Amino acid sequence: MKTAAHCMLVALLRLLSLLPYSLVARMGSGLGAGLYVIRSRRKHIVLTNLRLCFPAMTDLEHERIACAHFQHVVRSYLERGFQWFGSPRWVSRMVHLESKIELDDPDAPPTIFMGFHFVGIEVGCMLYSSRLPVAALYTRMSNARLCALAKRQRGRFGAKMIERSSSARDAVRLLRAGIPVMLAADMDHGTTGSVFAPLFGVPACTLTSVSRLAKLSGARVVPFVTEVLPEYRGYRLTIFEPLEGYPSGDDSLDACTMNAFLERQISRFPEQYYWVHRRFKTRPAGTPAVY
Template sequence: MPVLTVALMVGLLRAISTLPYRVVARFGSFLGAALFMFPSRRKHIVLVNLRLCFPGKTQQEYNDLARHHFRHVVRSYLERGIQWFGSEKSIQRLVELESDIDLDDKDAPPTIFMGFHFVGIEVGCMLYSTRLPVAALYTRMSNAGLCDVAKRQRGRFGAEMIERSTSARKIVGLLRSGKAVMLAADMDYGVENSVFVPFFGVDACTLTSISRLARLSRARVVPFVTEVLPDFRGYKLKIFEPLAAFPSGSDETDARAMNAFLEAQIMRFPEQYYWVHRRFKHRPEGMPGVY
């Protein structure tokens, strides 16, 4: 992506940050529905994922769910202007926080906050960083300039941004020092350090990094989900109780537990999960590709 294109994108996001949230959200929803009308690679991926995970629906039901998803995804891209360039107070006004654990507990054990790729994940992480110290893992983008902007803006409220490829030793050190770490492990990053376990009944390449980090640091694993609220009212960050008996000592058992928890959350608002990702990119040996 040329430097000028990146500059134009950043300028557009800055301009969007000055607009009322409801205006941005409504326009993003409209634009997403419009874009769904045209054939695209991403539309194909969404429909493949939905057919695999929710067998038995009619084609109209798949199309309706995919259209709603496109509305949310495109919204999330435009709302990133507010998330990246809006003020701390604007983020706090937009995001409700509900927690099943005491976030101010000075004697809390090392904590891994386990996130999932719902469309609101980014703003939920940013809201948390306005309140308490945290480190957050990110995946480097293919465009260095855009990646630098994203890293800087995501961490502007004090979050320590750590590239996913960083050594486990550094992350364990942060956990043992008392700083919570946020990361997500629900995407297909390849077979290395992963196991194949069911996700909605389909074998999915699932990372084992959370299990490994939890064992090394003796950390509790606390799931969190950010939901987009109806009627353009903003978002809700929900922090759950720590997963029971996690880590179990078995990577496969832990991966199954993560996927089971995620499935339960997806069923609450399936249109908000990031179906545009190729969740089944890698397949067990001997099984054909699906995309």
């Protein structure tokens, strides 16, 4: 990203952070609905994912969820202004925390917080980092300026940002020192370090990094999900009980456990999962491409 464009992006996000939240959210929803009308590769990807995962739904139902998803995705981009430049007080006021574990327990075992790519994931992570020490894994973006901006703003409340490609040693060290680590492992990064596990009955190339990191560190794995609340009431961050029997010692079984949990959460609000990603781009040998 060139300097002028980078400065314009930062200025836009700062400006958005000064506007009423409901206004920005409505702007994002309206823009997303408008973009959905236009034929695009992203629209094709979203509909393909929905047809694969929900074959019993009608085309009209797929279209309804896909349009709502476009609205949520574009809205989430505009709301990044609040998340990256809003005050800690704004984040605390807008994100409602529900935890099934004691977060302040001084005797808690090493903890991996396992997130998923719902549209609200970023603000949920920021709420946690504004209250308690945490480290977070990130994937380097191709645009160096944007990557540096995202890393700086995501860590502005004190979260230690660890690049995914060199994360294992640093993550284990932090976990053993009592610092929880947040990560998301529900994207398709190819077959290296992955296994195929069903997601709504579709073979999904699934990272085994969570179970491997848990084995190395002796950490419990605690799922969390952030959802966007209706009527512009903000977000809800839900921290669940640790996964039972995880890691099991079997990477394939652990991947199935993770995807089964994800299925249950997607079924609650399918329009908020990140369907714009090519979740099934890597296919088992001999299986045709879907995109």
